[in-house]
Amino acid sequence: NxxxxxxxxxxxxxxxxxxxxxxxxxxxxxxxxxxxxxxxxxxxxxxxxxxxxxxxCDLASMKSIRQFVQQFRAKNCPLHVLVNNAGVMLVPERKTEDGFEEHFGLNYLGHFLLTNLLLETLKQSGTRSRNARVITVSSATHYVGRLHLNDLQSRCSYSPHGAYAQSKLALVLFTYRLQHLMTADGSHVTANVVDPGVVNTELYKNVCWATKVVKWMTAWLFFKTPEEGASTSIYAAVSPELEGVGGIYLYNEQRTKSTDVSYDEELQRRLWTESCKMTRISDVGSRDL
Ligand SMILES: NC(=O)c1ccc[n+]([C@@H]2O[C@H](COP(=O)([O-])OP(=O)(O)OC[C@H]3O[C@@H](n4cnc5c(N)ncnc54)[C@H](O)[C@@H]3O)[C@@H](O)[C@H]2O)c1
Structure with missing residues (x-):
């Protein structure tokens, strides 16, 4: 509204x-x-x-992300809400411009870099009564995700499902770490993560033909419309109830528990540090190592 x-x-x-x-x-x-x-x-x-x-902004290219941030900053606008929504699912094994496995590089590292480059603007825009908000779109698939810290690029063994799930789990870990850092810093920025549910969108264009047929026949019954799918992100972005509330996972506009491993603070910290190295940015969280 x-x-x-x-x-x-x-x-x-x-x-x-x-x-x-x-x-x-x-x-x-x-x-x-x-x-x-x-x-x-x-x-x-x-x-x-x-x-x-x-x-x-091409999230599969660090150069494009940096150019986007430069253009955005040149507008001299405040940034009250950042929604990290883009994603690909079940793409065949291939790499982003910077050589990252595509699910991990685009879905996760792209948003990681974008958020970090916009962090100063978010901090400057948030106030005690109106925090700036970072909303990141994950998926229920994160519940089956495994984070392979020693093989984030799925080089040892690639499965499209595994790579997608890992990228979505990484986004949950990222959100909780970001909230931790913003709280420690006293910044008026909150970070929350959202599961939109099963939504009838182009995301399914890479599924096998049998799944496409089932989806085509049952979408009207089991799938949300794109408008319904957007509702939890919008809720997280604007609802007064969530003013000052961060570090939560939302499904159907309700606070929900994410997978147990996502609350592992050591894993959150290690993923953050590794992501800083991969995107070549300074580690704002290194002070509390
Ligand atoms: N559809 C579902 O059932 C479902 C379920 C759980 C989570 N999600 C998540 O919701 C988010 C939105 O997906 P959707 O369902 O609307 O799918 P979609 O395919 O309709 O939308 C994905 C969006 O990402 C953008 N995108 C793709 N590659 C990009 C790139 N390199 N740079 C910048 N933008 C790029 C596309 O242009 C598109 O607008 C995704 O993060 C997805 O993982 C969707």
């Missing part, structure tokens, strides 16, 4: 900027067009003071 603004408020400058980013320019511009359409009525009156823009 977007806050409805009257047109005076809009002309007075009470606008919220919404930056949509992704590696698919046409998909992003289409999202911008739809949001503009929904925020303006038939007479051209602005109903919601949202200004959407699209900025290119």
């Amino acid at each position: 977007l806050p409805r603004k009257d047109s005076n408020a809009v002309t007075m400058g009470a606008r919220e900027n919404l930056c949509i980013s992704g590696n698919d320019e046409s998909e992003g511009q289409e999202a911008v067009r739809k949001i503009k359409e929904e925020t303006v009525n038939g007479k051209g009156t602005i109903l919601y003071a949202i200004v959407p823009t699209f900025l290119h």
Whole structure:
């Protein structure tokens, strides 16, 4: 539910900027067009003071992530909510531009680097009464995930399911570590992780044909629509109940327990340190080693 603004408020400058980013320019511009359409009525009156823009960012490329952050920072906008949503599932064994296994590199390391590069902006934007929020989209698949700290790139043995599950478990560990660091730092930034449920989207384009047939026949019954799938992320991003609340896993807008191993603080710390090395950033958490 977007806050409805009257047109005076809009002309007075009470606008919220919404930056949509992704590696698919046409998909992003289409999202911008739809949001503009929904925020303006038939007479051209602005109903919601949202200004959407699209900025290119390929999460499978550290160079692209760095360029995106530079462009974003150049706008001099505050950043109150960052939603780490992008993902791929069950892709064949292949590497990102930087040589990382694609699930781990894109789903996890891409968001790890993006969040870290935006951390100063988030810290500057959050206040005691309005914390900046980092929302990261994981999956119930993380419950079957195993983190192979000695083989994060799945070089020893590759399975698309295993690689996807590992990337989603890494995102949960990352969120809890980030919250720990933000609390230790006294920053007004919270980090939460979300499971959207089973949603009828393009994510399933790499599943086998038999699964595609089953999905096609049962999606109307068992799958959420993309709008329903987005609801927990939106809840985490804007709900007043979650003001100042961080380090939780949410499913169906409810606080839920993630897998036991995700609460292992030593594992969270080791993954963070390893991720800093892989993305070549300084380890903000190294002080409490
Ligand atoms: N659909 C489900 O049932 C389900 C279940 C659990 C978790 N999830 C998670 O929800 C999130 C959204 O997935 P979805 O279901 O909407 O799938 P989707 O395929 O419709 O959306 C994935 C998005 O990621 C973007 N993306 C892919 N590669 C990218 C790259 N290199 N750089 C930048 N952006 C890139 C795509 O453009 C797309 O917008 C994912 O993280 C996924 O793992 C989905």
